[in-house]
Amino acid sequence: MTEQQLRRPRMRARSPHEAHRSATPLELLFDLCFVVAVAQAGARLVHSVAEGSFAAGVGGYVFVFFAIWLAWVNFTWFASAYDTDDVPYRIATFVQMCGVLVLAAGIPRAFDEDDFSIAVAGYVIMRLALVGQWLRAAHGETGAGRTTALRYAGGLVVVQTAWVLLLQLPDSAWSAGFVILAAADLSVPVIAERARRTGWHPHHIAERHGLFTIIVLGETIAAATVAVQSALNESSAADDLVPIVVGGLLVVFSAFWFYFAGPIHEHLHGNREAFRWGYGHYFVLGSAAAIGAGLEVAVEHATHHAHVSVYAAAAAVTIPASIYLFSVWLLHARHFKRTLAQQLVLPGAAVLVAASTAAGRWAVLLAGVVCAVAVAVGLTLERRVRASRPPG
Known part of the structure; x- marks a missing residue:
């Protein structure tokens, strides 16, 4: 710690335009x-x-x-x-x-x-x-x-x-x-903040929310690890656990991809946008963490430790995943989409992921495939939009 930090008597606001924050x-x-x-x-x-x-x-x-x-x-x-x-x-x-x-x-x-x-x-x-x-x-x-x-x-x-x-x-x-x-x-x-806006830094705020999103997605990775351990320990349930592991990882990887699709700090211009964006993260973060919990429920059902139906176990994953997709589109992705087809990718994927609940024991895998396809479709549409722009 520097001498200046040790001696600083007052707390001064930092600049919202500070470089490399x-x-x-x-x-x-x-x-x-x-x-x-x-x-x-x-x-x-x-x-x-x-x-x-x-x-x-x-x-x-x-x-x-x-x-x-x-x-x-x-x-x-x-x-x-x-x-x-x-x-x-x-x-x-x-x-x-x-x-x-x-x-x-x-x-x-x-x-x-x-x-x-x-x-x-x-x-x-x-x-x-x-x-x-x-x-x-x-x-x-x-x-x-x-x-x-x-x-x-x-x-x-x-x-x-x-x-x-x-x-x-x-x-x-x-x-x-x-x-x-x-x-x-x-x-x-x-x-x-009606008196005066505090000097929050857009890039810093965007990074901090992104880091917390990674933390809760990490909890979902931990749930997938539990599924792998269960598959190794209970070989009789391996046929049911492998689709959960594969589908769960596809959901998590896609969730990461969708969230970090663009530099959202460019859209945080003032308190009105920032409050909506920041408060909306309750649904992003809550659903992301719930996906991990849902994967554990699906694992417990596959290993006959959960007292719920196969559809309820599936919904424990698909419903929070659907909420996550829609929330990320509402707060993030829609700002970077230029065509109607691009705008429909995430909301459409959210509907299909929720509908995959009806697939029962294959629901998590189907949800993961839907998410992965949504990533591929989004990339294809983005490539076409860029190709259609005039050079220069």
């Missing part, structure tokens, strides 16, 4: 903490769906993944604007990491017992550190910038206090309370 080692370490939380959420979703508790499993996953995603978003967008990488900043980030691990530890209890006390305690730890960061930012700002930072700090305190109070209400109030407070949480940046 990229993720820092500290941000990558922060992301690794979320690997634990995402894995916990996926494991509980697998358990619930494999036991036939679809509504409880999906509902719990929606709640818990929202908490994971929002915690990551809160830190990432702040860091894009105010990452000074000095001693106080690093210590505050370490505290937030501790909060993430507490949140992860509380996920099983939230799923199994509808007890969110530990998860909320983890959020209190994260939010206290983040509020301190915003107050420090306010101290280093003046005028509208100071107002924005104070609005962030105040909004986070108010909403987090409401989450703690929600724990004191009867369990019957949790679902409605969650919806209301989730909306309140999402409104904090919208209200705060």
Whole structure:
């Protein structure tokens, strides 16, 4: 750490036009903490769906993944604007990491017992550190910038206090309370940045979301590894497991291809676009992580450990894969498509992947083939469009 970093007394906003801005080692370490939380959420979703508790499993996953995603978003967008990488900043980030691990530890209890006390305690730890960061930012700002930072700090305190109070209400109030407070949480940046936009960096933000997408897709690769291990250990089920492995890998590779098809940072011009894009990633990231959980359900069904039908096991993969394809098209791909045929590739693939559920034990393989064909069709259409342009 440089002498300047050790001595820096104030937190100054970084320029949104800074050249060569990229993720820092500290941000990558922060992301690794979320690997634990995402894995916990996926494991509980697998358990619930494999036991036939679809509504409880999906509902719990929606709640818990929202908490994971929002915690990551809160830190990432702040860091894009105010990452000074000095001693106080690093210590505050370490505290937030501790909060993430507490949140992860509380996920099983939230799923199994509808007890969110530990998860909320983890959020209190994260939010206290983040509020301190915003107050420090306010101290280093003046005028509208100071107002924005104070609005962030105040909004986070108010909403987090409401989450703690929600724990004191009867369990019957949790679902409605969650919806209301989730909306309140999402409104904090919208209200705060009316005073002045923070200096988030478009390229940095795009890279950070891309890295987190890779993390959740990595969880899906881990699920495919479980399938391979099961095939080796239970040779009697190999005929059912091989299509799951092949199809699952095709889905993951295609998911990566679709997401990184173009430089999305060029379309993040202001807060209106950025909020829609950033909040939309809840569906991208949540569905990507759910694909991995679905593959594990499909494996458990193939090895006769899941108490669900073959179609339910198939839907555990095909439905989140379909949601992922449509979400990526809506947030990313449509910005780079020039013809109607190009625009229809991903939505059409999403419909076909969902319909492949009817194929039963072959559904995952069929979904993977659909995704791979969609990649090939997209590349062919893009090549034709480029060839049709006049030279120069």
